[in-house]
Amino acid sequence: MSAGAARKQTVNPQIGDRKVEKKSDRLPALELEAARWFNTDVPITLAGLRGKIVILHAFQMLCPGCVAYAIPQAKRLFELARGTDLVVLGLHTVFEHHAAMTPVALEAFVHQYRISFPVGVDQASTDGTIPKTMAAYGMRGTPSTVIIDREGHLVRHTFGTEDDLALGLLLGSLLNEPPVAEIESGAGNGE
């Protein structure tokens, strides 16, 4: 077996019980719609992050699972990602208790929890309670995690907390994932 052949087998592993889209099946990720951002001087777009791996943590500041697991995980991931092509983003997707989870409250939350990665405020919808990015992605609640590859394609979108080890494996494999062209042409040179 050549090293090239071996690599192909692990391009899109299913990590744990969570499905990961094969590279050739992935669709473009929908653009974020944020009303404002914290921890960044310029608004962030997925288009501007092409070439990077993006992990987006959608959360609410009063969501216990977000505060206990997802936010601490995102903070540690942000530290581990320094110097790499992995970008960690937060998105405040308020779909309940809107009067309590205002941008003013979020600013205090970001300060109190010492969050230093960029956090966007999902754009409120005009006729409902679900904000725009959350609705477009069809998120079922918080925490939700969206992972996007270097081509801007959606790799995985999950609801609930993520296991550290499984998440690390997936993100690490994406950091070194070969381009589609290489994967496809690889079929002929090693098996």
Add this chain to the structure above:
Amino acid sequence: MSAGAARKQTVNPQIGDRKVEKKSDRLPALELEAARWFNTDVPITLAGLRGKIVILHAFQMLCPGCVAYAIPQAKRLFELARGTDLVVLGLHTVFEHHAAMTPVALEAFVHQYRISFPVGVDQASTDGTIPKTMAAYGMRGTPSTVIIDREGHLVRHTFGTEDDLALGLLLGSLLNEPPVAEIESGAGNGE
């Protein structure tokens, strides 16, 4: 920036505060010297695992840090690794309390802790307390973790517990790591 260029930057990330050897600087990993194995019908050698990523957990059954962190982590990793090229091995490196940590006791430990990955018994040395593989690798104690790439080269050797997220990132990146030739030639096609 081309995707090829981007990939090069993340081939050998330093994960957290732990140094990872650059692929071109890695040396061949020393072969294991095991007196016997549990959970495998045939003895395991690193030579026989060429083409795979290997993570070796060196432990003692009466080492609190091993039992509380390293063993549970190895068990979860073994489950996550099913269907991939990642191989999880244990090595019982007894350097103290030899009368207590015999193979008979280890067999009970493997049963009680429901360990299903292969576990080797490090070969006792003839003139000292440190068993042979432990001595050859210069391990400072337990738990120690050794990570080996597809070419059988040593990627990292650490003493103490490993963070799940950092370990996952490293192992995931190794699963998709390009061959050395590709990394070196990559310098000319994108920067």
Add this chain to the structure above:
Amino acid sequence: MSAGAARKQTVNPQIGDRKVEKKSDRLPALELEAARWFNTDVPITLAGLRGKIVILHAFQMLCPGCVAYAIPQAKRLFELARGTDLVVLGLHTVFEHHAAMTPVALEAFVHQYRISFPVGVDQASTDGTIPKTMAAYGMRGTPSTVIIDREGHLVRHTFGTEDDLALGLLLGSLLNEPPVAEIESGAGNGE
């Protein structure tokens, strides 16, 4: 040694490194000053709880240590206290980020974290940032814990999280603590 003598030795144990006031040295606890209450139909006063053991958890909804440790501990304690003379109270003592931690936000927090014990809103001061009960008690921050005996006397007042085992030991010993008169007269009948 008589059982009476034995009991005297444990009336006021120092639990861990936290000092517990001897019963004869305790001073009356200052009354609470709450602007409003959640999870109770009638306002609560310490005067009205004479004859009970009271544990008061002073917290802020955006205080990480409160959310991660003190609030979950208070919730479990409230469940364990059913049918006993132990009363669990919360007090929202906002001393920073006042615009974020309003009563409306607290109401959402109480709902999201499924808090069912009574929670008071510490009365805002007229000329400063520290609310009235917090100021009167000289609390240094959140979480702070105040424990009051059946006579309404202050047993202990601490800043920071409490160890479950140590806290349980103290509260259990207070539930069965003999009256002062009995402790004092006990000196003559058993040693």
Add this chain to the structure above:
Amino acid sequence: MSAGAARKQTVNPQIGDRKVEKKSDRLPALELEAARWFNTDVPITLAGLRGKIVILHAFQMLCPGCVAYAIPQAKRLFELARGTDLVVLGLHTVFEHHAAMTPVALEAFVHQYRISFPVGVDQASTDGTIPKTMAAYGMRGTPSTVIIDREGHLVRHTFGTEDDLALGLLLGSLLNEPPVAEIESGAGNGE
């Protein structure tokens, strides 16, 4: 309500879902049968501990639940109990893998896990696998916890791990528990 009346209500609380025997219903605890002891110069008997509250942790050194929860809890409890009438004991009740969990191995375990409270080795039975104290108490496995009051009577005997807060509440209440005579005569002076 008098303080005396209030105290009676909490003498024998059910803590959580675990039943605690009423003082008047408790039976004498069976004596320990230990082949040898670690961490004490003289063998320990329950008879010799009359006047103290005793908590006995029955464990096996290769029992995961014991190592992860019960032993660390007993260690912390032993530290908290200094200077009080609470006595923490361990009992090594080996009912499986006897060849692995020998006294020599236990000695190494006690050293490696830095256990400083007294640990007895349950006396092997002559005709079976269950050692004598374990059999006499009808323990269902490990960890098992036995709590004994100042009169040497059995307060509670449970199988499985104990919640820190609940255990602390029970032990604290036992430390200050009035004698039976006082409880009974108390019925006439306050209600």
